[in-house]
Amino acid sequence: MGAVAPWAPAVTAGGQESSSHLPPVLRESGQREVFCGLTSIVWLHRRMPDAFFLVVGSRTCAHLVQSAAGVMIFAEPRFGTAILGERDLAGLADANEELDRLVRDLLERRPEIRTLFLVGSCPSEVIKLDLGKAAERLNGQLAGRVRVLNYSGSGIETTFTQGEDQALLAMQPLMPASDEPQLLIVGTLADPVEDRLIDLFGRMGIERVRSLPPRRSTELPPVGRGTKVLLAQPFLSATARALQARGAELIPAPYPFGVEGSRLWMRAAATACGLAPAAIEAVLAPLVERGRRAVAPHREVLAGKRLVLMPDSQLELSLARFLHQECGMELVEVGTPYLDRQLLAEELALLPAGTAITEGQDVERQLERVRAARPDLVVCGLGLANPLEAEGIATKWSIELVFSPIHGCDQAGDLAELFSRPLRRRNLLQFS
Amino acid sequence: MRIATSMEGVHYVLHAPQGDTYADLLFTMIERRDRRPPVTYTTFQARDLGGDTAELVKRSINDAVERFRPEALLVGESCTAELIQDQPGALAGGMDLGGIPVVSLELPAYSKKENWGAAETFYQLVRALLKPQLPPPGAAKPSPARWRQEGRRPRVNLLGPTLLGFRCRDDILEVSRLLGELGIDVTVVAPLGARPADLLRIPSADANVCLYPEVAGPVCNWLERSFGMPVVRSMPIGIGATGDFLREVTNLLEMDSEVIAAATNAEAEQRSRLPWYSRSVDSTYLTGKRVFIFGDATHAIAAARIASRELGFQVVGLGSYSREQARDVRAAAKELDLDALITDDYLVVEKAMAEAAPELVLGTQMERHSAKRLGIPCAVISTPLHVQDVPARTSPQMGWEGANVIFDTWVHPLMMGLEEHLITMFRHDFEFTEGHRSHLGGAPDGAGIEASGTKQPTTGAAASTETTTATAVASAAAGATAAPAAALAENGLHWSPDGEAELAKIPFFVRGKARRNAESFARAQGLHRIDAETLYEAKAHFSR
Ligand code: SF4
Ligand code: SF4
Numbered sequence: 012m013g014a015v016a017p018w019a020p021a022v023t024a025g026g027q028e029s030s031s032h033l034p035p036v037l038r039e040s041g042q043r044e045v046f047c048g049l050t051s052i053v054w055l056h057r058r059m060p061d062a063f064f065l066v067v068g069s070r071t072c073a074h075l076v077q078s079a080a081g082v083m084i085f086a087e088p089r090f091g092t093a094i095l096g097e098r099d100l101a102g103l104a105d106a107n108e109e110l111d112r113l114v115r116d117l118l119e120r121r122p123e124i125r126t127l128f129l130v131g132s133c134p135s136e137v138i139k140l141d142l143g144k145a146a147e148r149l150n151g152q153l154a155g156r157v158r159v160l161n162y163s164g165s166g167i168e169t170t171f172t173q174g175e176d177q178a179l180l181a182m183q184p185l186m187p188a189s190d191e192p193q194l195l196i197v198g199t200l201a202d203p204v205e206d207r208l209i210d211l212f213g214r215m216g217i218e219r220v221r222s223l224p225p226r227r228s229t230e231l232p233p234v235g236r237g238t239k240v241l242l243a244q245p246f247l248s249a250t251a252r253a254l255q256a257r258g259a260e261l262i263p264a265p266y267p268f269g270v271e272g273s274r275l276w277m278r279a280a281a282t283a284c285g286l287a288p289a290a291i292e293a294v295l296a297p298l299v300e301r302g303r304r305a306v307a308p309h310r311e312v313l314a315g316k317r318l319v320l321m322p323d324s325q326l327e328l329s330l331a332r333f334l335h336q337e338c339g340m341e342l343v344e345v346g347t348p349y350l351d352r353q354l355l356a357e358e359l360a361l362l363p364a365g366t367a368i369t370e371g372q373d374v375e376r377q378l379e380r381v382r383a384a385r386p387d388l389v390v391c392g393l394g395l396a397n398p399l400e401a402e403g404i405a406t407k408w409s410i411e412l413v414f415s416p417i418h419g420c421d422q423a424g425d426l427a428e429l430f431s432r433p434l435r436r437r438n439l440l441q442f443s
Numbered sequence: 444m445r446i447a448t449s450m451e452g453v454h455y456v457l458h459a460p461q462g463d464t465y466a467d468l469l470f471t472m473i474e475r476r477d478r479r480p481p482v483t484y485t486t487f488q489a490r491d492l493g494g495d496t497a498e499l500v501k502r503s504i505n506d507a508v509e510r511f512r513p514e515a516l517l518v519g520e521s522c523t524a525e526l527i528q529d530q531p532g533a534l535a536g537g538m539d540l541g542g543i544p545v546v547s548l549e550l551p552a553y554s555k556k557e558n559w560g561a562a563e564t565f566y567q568l569v570r571a572l573l574k575p576q577l578p579p580p581g582a583a584k585p586s587p588a589r590w591r592q593e594g595r596r597p598r599v600n601l602l603g604p605t606l607l608g609f610r611c612r613d614d615i616l617e618v619s620r621l622l623g624e625l626g627i628d629v630t631v632v633a634p635l636g637a638r639p640a641d642l643l644r645i646p647s648a649d650a651n652v653c654l655y656p657e658v659a660g661p662v663c664n665w666l667e668r669s670f671g672m673p674v675v676r677s678m679p680i681g682i683g684a685t686g687d688f689l690r691e692v693t694n695l696l697e698m699d700s701e702v703i704a705a706a707t708n709a710e711a712e713q714r715s716r717l718p719w720y721s722r723s724v725d726s727t728y729l730t731g732k733r734v735f736i737f738g739d740a741t742h743a744i745a746a747a748r749i750a751s752r753e754l755g756f757q758v759v760g761l762g763s764y765s766r767e768q769a770r771d772v773r774a775a776a777k778e779l780d781l782d783a784l785i786t787d788d789y790l791v792v793e794k795a796m797a798e799a800a801p802e803l804v805l806g807t808q809m810e811r812h813s814a815k816r817l818g819i820p821c822a823v824i825s826t827p828l829h830v831q832d833v834p835a836r837t838s839p840q841m842g843w844e845g846a847n848v849i850f851d852t853w854v855h856p857l858m859m860g861l862e863e864h865l866i867t868m869f870r871h872d873f874e875f876t877e878g879h880r881s882h883l884g885g886a887p888d889g890a891g892i893e894a895s896g897t898k899q900p901t902t903g904a905a906a907s908t909e910t911t912t913a914t915a916v917a918s919a920a921a922g923a924t925a926a927p928a929a930a931l932a933e934n935g936l937h938w939s940p941d942g943e944a945e946l947a948k949i950p951f952f953v954r955g956k957a958r959r960n961a962e963s964f965a966r967a968q969g970l971h972r973i974d975a976e977t978l979y980e981a982k983a984h985f986s987r
Contacts, residue, residue: 042503043486047462069522070556075465133460133523137492166462167489167523375510394467394479401477 036350041373044392045323045348046410047166048174049076049130054413055178055224058199061125062228065117066164067110067142068132106140107148114149114159124157126228128178131163158185158229170348172246172325172413175199179223179250182231186223188257189233193219194284195259197251198244201416202226208267208419211277215294217284223250234259241280243267243418245358246325248351265357268326269333269427270302273420275357298420305424306337312431314339316387319380322346322372323392323409328358330390330412335363338427342366343386346377388434405433445557445634446564446658447517448480449605452638453568454513456504458496458531459521461486473830474606483507485524485531492527500531501538508540515572515639516540517564519548544639546571556787558657558739559767561605565634566661572642577669584671587649588697597696598628599675600648603659604635609742609826611635611655613839618654618679621842625693625702634658646670650695654678654841657739657765679841680745681849682717682753715843717850721754732857735760735801737784737792737810738825740768742840744775746805746824749849751779760784760799762792789813800963803857808832818955820856936962939974946978960985 049072052064066072110129118124127149129142142161149159162177163169169177179197194217196208209220221232238259242251245266255261264279265272274295281291318340320327327347334340342362346369352359362368369377374395381389381404389399389406396406407430417426447455448470457463464484470476485503487496508516518535532547546568550560590597601618604611612635619629630648631641645651645666652675653663666672673695679688693703712718720726734756736746740763750756761776762784763769769785776783784795793813796804804814804821808829814821823832824840838852839845938946942961949957957978964981965973 041486041506042464042484043461044464044467045461046465047460049462050465071459071463071466071522075462133462134526136489137523137526165489166460167487167492170461375506392468394464394471397471397475397477398479 035368037367037369039369039371039373039376041376043170043348043372044321044374044394045372046171046392047075047133048164048169048171048177049132049166050171051164051174051178052076052130054199055175058224059126059226059228061123062128063117063121063124063126064128064130065114066130066132067135067140068130069134072132072134106138107145110145111149111152118153118157127157127159128181129159129161130174131161131165133165133167136163136165136167160185170325171323172244175244176247176249179247180253182224182228183234183250183253183257186231186257187233188235190235190237190258191219191233192237192284193221193232193239194241194280195232195234195238195254196220196222196241196243197254198242198247199224200243200418204416204418204422207421208277211294211298212280215277215281215290216286217281239280239283241276241283242354244326245329245351245354248354251354263357265332265361266326266329267418268329268423269337270299270306270420270423271336271361272329272333273302273418273423274299277420295420302420302423303337306427309424309427309431310338312434313427315341316434317341317343317384319344319384319386319389320346321377321389321391321395321409322348322369323390324413325349326409326412327390328355328362328368331366332358332361333423333426334430336361337423338430340388340430343384344369344377344380346370346372348372388430390430405437407433444480444482445561445605445607446568447482448476449634450637450639452514452640453481453517454507454511454515455480455482455517455519456485456500456507456531456535457482457519457521458485458487458500458503458524458529460523461488463521463523470606473828474833475830476606481511481513483511487524496527497529497534500529500534504531504535504538504540508543513543515544515546515568517546517548517568519550519564544571556764556766558765561658562661562767565658566665568639569633569642569645569662570665572639573645573670576643576646578671582671585649587673587695590649590696596626596628597650597698598630598648599650599652599692599696600631600633600645601629601652601654602631602633602662603653603655603657604632605655605658606635607826607828608635608655608658609739609824609828609832610838610840613837614654614841614845616837617839617842617844618652621679621685621689622692625689625698625705627692627696646672648672650675650692652692655741656768657741660767678741678745680742680845681749682712682715682843682846684745684748685715685842685846715846717753717846720850726755726854729854729857730755732756732803733759733799733801734803734805735796735799735810735819736824737762737764737796737804737806739763739807740765740772742825744771745840747775747779749846750805750853753846754850754853756803759801760795762786762795793817803853805853818959822853822856935971936965937972939972942972942974942978945975957982 049066052066056062056064066076114127129146131142135142146159146161153159160181162181164174164177175198194212196205200208200222205222212220223232225231234254234257236258238254240251240254240259240261241264242261243266251261260283262279262283264276267273267276277295278291313334318331318334320331325348327345331342331345335342344367348371350368350370381399382402385404387405389404390409391399391406393408393410396408399406411429415425415429416422417429444455444457444466447453461484464486467480467482470480483503483506485499487499491499504516504518516535518531520529520531532549535545535547548564548567550563599622601615604615615632615635622629631637631645633642633645650673651663651666653659656676663674667674675688675691675695677684677688677691679685690703734750736743736750736758737760738746743761743763747758747761751758758779758781761772761779761781763772764787765772766785769783772785773783784792786792789809792810796810796813796819797817801819804810804819805824806814806821807825808823808827811821811823823829838848840849946954946958961973961978961981964984965977970977
């Protein structure tokens with residue numbers, strides 16, 4: 012397997028000039044089949060075990076986080092729901108009182124909680140329950156024992172992964188100010204993956220690497236003019252901007268998915284930190300070589316296969332780039348819930364010319380296009396997967412991509428395997 | 444939504460934000476459905492809120508009708524949409540949809556629960572469709588025996604089964620077969636698998652079987668009031684109850700005495716393996732097993748009867764989240780000298796479960812998780828369920844075959860109990876030493892095997908981990924999950940070296956239970972130190 016796609020090395024320097032060859036984007040609006048931002052809680056609470064996420068919402072919200080995420084996946088959730096009842100809707104004063112009582116009960120039961128996130132939902136937003144005020148009030152009452160923060164994960168304002176963006180944004184004011192030089196990796200990574208990346212950066216010669224969110228919710232990294240922000244996830248628009256507003260410099264790079272994405276991502280960070288190309292290459296070269304070897308067998312399954320990505324996790328563009336560039340897949344349609352042209356500039360530049368990108372969704376029409384195109388693989392949400400499989404179209408759950416460790420060169424083989432598996436499985440099964 | 448998805452030819456337009464579309468995956472994932480639910484969500488966003496969300500509702504309704512051409516349209520709103528007061532039902536009413544019957548659902552989301560919503564939806568749909576057929580007030584009730592005059596077989600409707608219900612698909616097969624054997628036909632099964640046109644045929648049956656009162660209760664009552672249709676209310680779950688059910692149906696339809704006789708208990712007993720399996724010597728160990736039951740009212744009540752009478756268990760807790768049927772559950776609990784637990788807070792259930800210290804839990808997926816935490820075996824008997832509760836094979840809960848399925852699924856998690864008396868016989872056998880786990884190593888869920896029981900017990904560090912597990916159980920019982928170390932200090936319990944040594948002699952798969960018993964005994968006695976004597980005292984105390 013020597014035929015690795017001859018991708019062009021990244022020519023993008025600043026991220027802006029590439030906008031001239033941006034592909035046209037089809038904007039759609041209609042029924043959207045995407046989770047709301049509350050879903051991010053599921054990985055955030057694993058990242059910060061000393062934090063608790065209290066959703067202030069309706070029964071739907073409780074059901075979403077408890078059954079869809081909590082009951083089905085974890086036995087010991089670090090999240091709960093304060094359910095707004097009729098009484099609360101009638102009078103906001105009641106709702107606030109009820110919330111305070113609930114928080115007190117919760118903290119009594121869970122003395123280990125250090126940070127409490129009040130998570131807003133559609134109903135709390137529609138009735139204009141001011142969770143910012145509530146957080147302030149509770150911070151006053153709890154006098155430093157627990158920090159109370161708030162953000163919105165509501166489905167009318169956020170999709171799926173945007174919940175994390177909002178949560179990180181909420182933590183940002185508590186980050187101390189410091190101008191000391193540091194590399195700040197922003198976005199939840201699996202612990203072992205993060206350890207590995209920090210180790211690799213260390214080998215290149217970057218000493219101070221910190222991350223947001225931190226593993227302990229109280230140990231927030233500082234931020235200031237010496238901070239170079241390296242986004243590990245492409246859905247952190249608001250957080251990135253807030254950090255820039257505090258003097259941090261955003262490193263433009265593609266995202267660390269696949270060998271190439273990871274290579275460019277690490278190289279961009281190392282270059283921004285002023286390291287010599289030789290030092291960078293010395294660390295990267297063996298990683299890249301091994302990563303390519305790991306991807307190769309999956310490329311054999313995936314090459315030439317036609318792919319549609321439905322808008323879901325906001326990782327779609329990066330995955331499309333990886334699956335095309337490194338796995339040889341043909342991109343039929345790449346959907347994204349919303350397009351942040353600045354944060355995705357580097358990725359857009361690496362996509363083949365003429366890639367059909369759609370922003371937003373009209374799920375019925377998109378499904379019609381899928382049926383007409385009959386791709387070999389569709390990356391989509393859980394609600395669509397079985398129905399598509401039943402129509403004879405192989406699928407990959409997009410949610411697995413936010414739960415699995417897929418960042419970095421070392422994970423590129425695993426990442427490719429997530430996509431080749433459904434296809435291999437189809438070839439394995441035989442009922443006659 | 445469960446009603447619309449259960450049926451054919453019905454479409455539901457739901458005014459809801461985008462995140463609410465997650466509801467689709469309950470059907471496509473838990474039930475492995477091969478189709479998306481027939482639901483169009485308006486998925487309004489914050490920026491729509493300033494504008495005209497009513498317009499969005501109308502557009503969604505139009506699009507849905509055009510695309511899906513349903514035979515009937517349901518229109519409703521989720522919790523959030525209720526707050527913005529667009530009243531989609533009224534909007535739909537004002538639209539020209541080409542004569543499709545539109546049922547506007549008024550489901551006060553903030554005060555009512557899901558089963559209530561399903562029952563109400565089913566009721567409103569049936570009522571809207573049957574309106575033209577309503578007999579004039581004061582019309583004579585049809586005779587349940589009119590089948591004889593009309594020279595045909597008697598027929599009934601099976602009402603209440605839905606998707607995401609517990610084994611509804613298989614129950615319908617089993618109940619239809621039972622009735623067929625007695626010469627009774629099934630006219631309409633609804634909502635599961637029915638089309639709006641089928642609902643129109645409901646009144647042509649002689650009686651309604653209210654198979655799942657959680658969903659069919661209001662419809663059956665209304666059909667009884669308005670159409671004079673009698674209702675069969677026994678639930679054929681378990682041997683005794685299946686007999687009751689058959690007697691009720693045959694009596695109600697005024698069938699011949701031989702047919703009714705065929706439904707006697709003596710006959711009935713021959714039909715299922717449960718009675719014999721339960722009497723067989725193998726089942727001796729089931730005697731007086733303590734069982735804790737929680738689920739929907741239908742399954743919880745049935746489970747209490749089967750457990751206490753047909754399996755010889757001792758029911759130590761009975762409860763339900765079905766507030767609408769709370770009275771029935773309370774009555775069933777009272778018969779067993781218990782106070783029914785009526786709540787929808789799983790933490791309250793978990794606490795009650797821990798206090799009752801059962802040997803088996805029969806519950807929903809929530810209780811399965813709680814039981815797992817407490818290290819108690821569990822079988823799922825009711826919704827909410829998980830993909831693993833939707834087996835590929837036919838596994839009804841109702842009728843004779845249902846009783847067989849129940850015997851297997853409840854007794855299986857207790858199989859460890861069987862080993863319990865083997866222990867006394869073979870306690871020095873190498874098979875039972877640690878390290879040699881034989882087939883037990885990979886037991887599903889760890890049900891029946893204590894997490895703590897799988898650890899090496901005697902070294903100091905490991906022992907404290909084990910104690911941690913036990914104390915975590917205690918703190919979980921209090922609804923808390925305090926840090927283990929703190930809980931340990933709170934309890935102030937210590938195992939003496941000889942206590943530890945004695946404990947280590949107990950086979951690993953019952954060791955956790957012995958440890959728990961000893962600790963709860965020590966606490967009750969106000970002891971701080973557990974030595975070998977305490978262990979034996981506890982053993983004597985807990986032996987029956
Ligand atoms: S009450 Fe329950 S069923 Fe009704 S809209 Fe809210 S979450 Fe959905
Ligand atoms: S979309 Fe809104 S109402 Fe629905 S679960 Fe998410 S936050 Fe709750």
